[in-house]
Amino acid sequence: MVLSQDLVYEKFSEFYTNYSADIPSPSSIREREFAFLLSKERIMMRHRGFANISELRLFLSEIVPSDVYYSCAYYENPEADMDKKGWLGADLVFDIDADHIPTSCNKTHDEWTCTKCGFSGKGITPETCPVCEGQKFDIKTWPCELCLSSAKEETAKLVDMLENDFGFSEKEIHVFFSGHRGYHVHIENEAIRTLDAMARKEIVDYVSGIGLVISGGEAEGKSKGKSSRPFSLHDFGWNKRLKLGMRDFLSKATKEDLRNAGIRINYDAILQHKEAILKSSMEEGRWDSVKGVSAKTWTKIAEHVKSLQSAKIDTVVTTDIHRLIRLAGTLHGKTGLRKVEFPVKNLKDFDPFKEAVAFKKGHVKVFVSDAPEFKLGGTAFGPYKSQTVELPTAAAVLLICKGRAEVAK
Ligand SMILES: [Zn+2]
């Protein structure tokens, strides 16, 4: 065990000594708070400030932290106590993590165990233990390719909203692989800098579709015998997203999909007249032309489409105006991969398991207790079960950091 931790420390140390020039400076570095998770002591060192990036790089090579964070906030005195820092503003940040996305594979590679009572389960970790209501868990997850591509889809939806509904330019939107199981989106722009937590919550609600009321179906109020309101969608913002989303959904829909959308009757009316429905609804904006399909049914489908079109972000991160977030270019202590920025336009083709690899030299012999099949640097590895293998350094460090392997004696 000690041997394995020493190896990880040695590799992180080499990285911060020889490759720290690859760590870009955050903007306004003097106004940022920095924090470090110390590898050996496992404690957080906070409230540090740096005059420039060279000073920070030197510091990293000296303390060799397992994780490096900086504030999305700007402060007058980043080194002061929280209440004396002098908050000047903050970037708008989003965290999209596989932990918050219900993928079909998480049950195969994620496990949690309640530290209080020992009860365990597979898949997404619950907020409280179903047996003892404890809130602390030992969590075993995996940076799985499928999970990361789901996170990427959520990121694409978010970026699309930021560009088209909020009007941020490609230049203002910075997209990063987090180094573990997701993506970060940072927006640096004067207009959002001083937004308070409430205003940021409004943005969160918008991208998540929270509080979005889809009207149609039952008329509101207590109007007796009044006809229901018609269902209609216009061409901007969520209306447009619902419209295009419904087109996608309807054009591919099966009976099963409609059932998942909460439709219990009239499948046939919809499925048989698909083409006509798409034509009248999309081209002519008429949703009332199909016999047997009520405004209430369209509303149900729209609700379902809303959940498909919303971006699954970690809502807490965005509303926290003092948030510490991983510094781009640095290593993730749970993987040995780097947090890396890439151009928004490359999102679709970005391969985190190639672009984020930090350790490119040497091999290490490890005993792997249990690891699924994975790809790193363009090579496929595993699955492994209780076996000794010699792996490229990056793969060995990943398995050790994830608690799946130890250095073989
Ligand atoms: Zn428990």
Ligand SMILES: [Zn+2]
């Ligand atoms: Zn997965």
